[in-house]
Amino acid sequence: MTRSTRPAPGQPGRSPQRQGPTPAERARTVAGRAGAAVCAAGIDGSRVLAHATTADGQVFVVVPTDGDVATAVRHAADGDLAALLLVTDHAPVELREPVRAQVWLSGWLTPILPADVRPAALAFADVAPVGALLDVGRGATLLRLDLAEVVLGECGTVTELTPEDYLAAAPDPLADVEAHALQHLDHAHPEELALLASRVPTAWLGDGDVVRPLGLDRWGFRLRIEQRSGHRDVRMPFSAPVTGPEELAGAISRLMCAARQACPGR
Template sequence: MPSAAERTRTLVHSTCSSVLLIPGLAGARPEQLMADVRSVGPDGDVFLVFPADSPAVRAATHAQDDEVPAVLEITDVAPVSVPHRIRGRAWISGWLTRVPGQAGPGRTTLRLEIRDAYVDDLWGASAVEAEEFAAAKPDPLVQQETGLLQHLDSAHGEQLRRLCAVVEREATARVTPLALDRFGLRVRFAGTDGHTFDARFDFPEPVDGLAALRRAMHQLFAAADTP
C-alpha cells in the first residue's frame, strides 16, 4: 500500500480542492483562500499561487519577517457519482512566506514550509513528518486518475459487475470504481438495500504508467471471468 506520506503528497499534486487556513484571518471567503496552482519544491515546501490581492497574500505580506502559521486543507472527492463521495482529507501545517517574482502578472506565490501533516483517507489515518513528506513521491497515475475512473465507470460497467464473483458476493445494484493507484483498483459495491462496501483489487505488480496499467486491468478482468 502507499505510505501516508505518499498519499499526502499525491493529494497535493492532484486536482482536489484545497483551502488555506490562516488563524486570525477574518472576513475572507473560502474561495479567496483556494490557490490557483499547487506544487512541491525539492525540499518539500509547498508553493501556492494566488491572485495578488488575495487575503492570504496580504496576510503573508503584512507579516514581513514574522512567521505566519497556516494549514493547507485538501479534500479528496471521488470523480464519479458514488455514495459517501469524500475519499479523504489531508491537513498540511507550517509557516507561510511570500516569494516575490515567482508568478505571472497579477499573481503571487506563497511558500508553505512544512512542519507536519496528517492524512485521513480510505487507507486510514496517520501523521506525516516533514522529512517523510519531502522524500515521498506522488503516485504516477495522479494526473490521469480522474479520467481513468470516469472511463471505467461509463464504458466498463459490465466488467466491473463481474468483479462481484471475485469477492464472492451476489450481484449488487451498483458497482463503481472508487480509486486507482499504482498498486491497484478500489471498487465500491452498493446493494439494493443501500448498504455499501469496498473491495480492493491489487495488481500483480505496481504499475508505472498507462501501458502497464492497461495490462494490469486486462489481467484483473480476465481473472473475474475465470470460473
C-alpha cells in the first residue's frame, strides 16, 4: 500500500465533515476478517482456527489444542503468554496488491476457566458464528487475548490505537456484504464501475492506469488506481452514510445518479 485514501474533489456529498471511518472503526472491521495468525516467542505465525472481538469487549482465539500456541500457554511460567494476533484484510476482487490492511492485536493469551468456556463461546458466536467453536474441548482450545496494544496498517500508514478506543468502536455495518457487493460490481456491472471511475480527476490518471473496486463501507466506495508503478486509492462517498445493508441499494442509486448528472453523455 503506497498512498493514502482521500476523497476526490467535486464529488457528491462532499463536505468539510469526515467522509470515512475512524482508524478505530477500520481496525474493528479489519479485525473481523478471517485470515489471522499468532506470533509469540518461538512461534512465528501459528495457525488460528478462528478469532473474534465480542460485543462486551473481549478478544478470543480458537487454536488447535495440540498446536504450538495452546502448548505454549499451558507451559507459560506466569500462566499467560505474551503474543500478537495478526489479522490481514484481503480485497475480495483481483488486485495487483491484494492486501488492503492489517491489524496487530498485542497482549497476553490467557486460558479460560472451564466454567467460563461456554459463556465465552456464546459471546464469540454472537459476533462470529464459526464452525471452529463446535470443536472447542474436542481438539480445539478457546483462549482470551488481554489487549495491551492495537496497531492498524493501511494505505502506507501505521496508526497506533489504545485498546479502549479499539473496543469502543464498532465494525462497519456493511462488512458482511462488502465482498459480494464488490464482486457483483466487478463482474456484472462494468458500466457502473466505469461511471464511478469517470469521477476520478483526470490529473490522477495516466496512460495505462486501471481503476478497480477496492472497498465498500457505510461511507461509500473506495477505488484503486493501479498505476505503472504503485497505486493510488480514492474514495467515492455516498451523499450520507448508511446504517445497514437495507439502505445500500438506495445509496448506490443516488451515487450513480449524481455521477450520471456530472457526466451527461453517459
